[in-house]
Amino acid sequence: MIGLGLIGGSLLRAARAAGRTAFGAGVSEVDADAASRAGFDVTTDVEAALLRAATQDAMVVLAVPLPAVEGVLRLVGQHASHCVLTDVVSVKAPVLDAVRRRVPYTRYVGGHPMAGTADSGWRAGDATLFNDAAWVVGVEEDTDLSIWAEVAQFVLDVGAHVVPLPAESHDEAVARISHLPHLLAAILATIGAEGGPLAMSLAAGSYTDGTRVAASNPELVRAMTEGNRDALLPIVDEALGRLGAARGSLASTGGLAATINAGHEGAQVLAASLDTERAGVRISLTAPDARQGLIALGERGGRITGLAGDVATGEVS
């Protein structure tokens, strides 16, 4: 585990709780001290941890923000270039690209857990953070499914469900359901605060819910949104278009029916997706079309919930 913040710290706890041997390294002395005092096997020496991983043929998990990825990958290339490598970074295409450039021979399969809180650092970590969470595990055309299965098993062990997806599909989806929400929350929090003490004194559920993630560590929010620029720009354009259309309609006819009704339908789509009956699926990882089968499952909103030998089992609505 390289990185001992909210995600890395939660993962180290969850891995130990699952009975896996795990050790970690983080450049933050505060986080490393706290982890060490809690009885975890950690160091602030990232190179030493990577050397140890290479010796033990351990899986290396990068749990650092996107801006730190290039630097850590350089060290991975020097010290642990043959280890199985995964990451938990919030954008996938830029990390995949960096891995291909920096450590082309590393056995890499990317990942991204859809879990978190507005807090950060080791202290905010929680062994149960990933329970039943969706965790994207990357499938590209050239993905080695035996490595994929190792990473997927780790994800299942820490309590999450595996969503198999190409980096590009992941990045487009998170632009919609994570990065745009963060931008809108930031804008709402700015406009609300400009209303002064009066606006703050009247703020109720719609405002506190709508601004909650604006309290997140701004460096981490910048890292994920700026890092997903290519996928995020068209989504921001769509939001601008829809907000502009609402503005035009309110100014001209005074009506907001189209905007509000579409939003209500959207909310029902989310509610229905949580309620839907789901059917079981089995995918043989040795089948010639296994990669396509996994990607099709992920694209349809399905999840892998178990692995036994070469067979992945899961569910889809």
Place this chain on the structure above:
Amino acid sequence: MIGLGLIGGSLLRAARAAGRTAFGAGVSEVDADAASRAGFDVTTDVEAALLRAATQDAMVVLAVPLPAVEGVLRLVGQHASHCVLTDVVSVKAPVLDAVRRRVPYTRYVGGHPMAGTADSGWRAGDATLFNDAAWVVGVEEDTDLSIWAEVAQFVLDVGAHVVPLPAESHDEAVARISHLPHLLAAILATIGAEGGPLAMSLAAGSYTDGTRVAASNPELVRAMTEGNRDALLPIVDEALGRLGAARGSLASTGGLAATINAGHEGAQVLAASLDTERAGVRISLTAPDARQGLIALGERGGRITGLAGDVATGEVS
């Protein structure tokens, strides 16, 4: 109580729990039946309820959506034009305007409880909905403070805190902290749902929080946002400007620092406003500058939490 939906129904329960005599009327037979079966004194005959209020010199509380206000005010003018009148509608200037046109001699003081849920109807009601909630009670230049005190006492009795404000200040503030959040939630829910089952399967806290109020009854959301058009338009323009600036910055320099840092500061302003030490205040309602004192308190984010004779006590940071 005219109206037996979420707010009217909660208010009827809270008034009874506070030991006040209360009766209600609502045009929805479903709501009236449910309220009646729960032992409340209700009817579907709004005119009969208003006549009864006039006979008993009861306070009339309008708990209907804005589009229904004009029709009910006509009946108030016919049957209960001398009663103390208040309302719980989410916008205040349009209601004040309608009262001045329709029932100029009614003893009216407007109100708006900053409480609610995404559900609606009698069944969603709750006697504790208003506990410690901010409840705006209107103060205009010509407000009779003895009527104001009657309405404020009712608000305190059902568990809320009174925020004294002119209609215009209220409408500007709720455009920021309620109506814009509803519009952004609708747009986010639309864009998320367009991502299909994949996007829904990856949706986590930032999306579910950011879209929660999009599940609200769309008729009620339209009523409040469309009804607050004059105050809402400049706020939507501000959101468009800020989102456009974020888009431009992401496209050109790739940076979102200004947007995200401002949002983080805004989130801290909200957190600080909840944490601040508050000082006690006393306002004599018979003082010549009592209206100005009440309004100044509301504009500074203060609240009235008690009334004894002619003296209102409260707190402000």
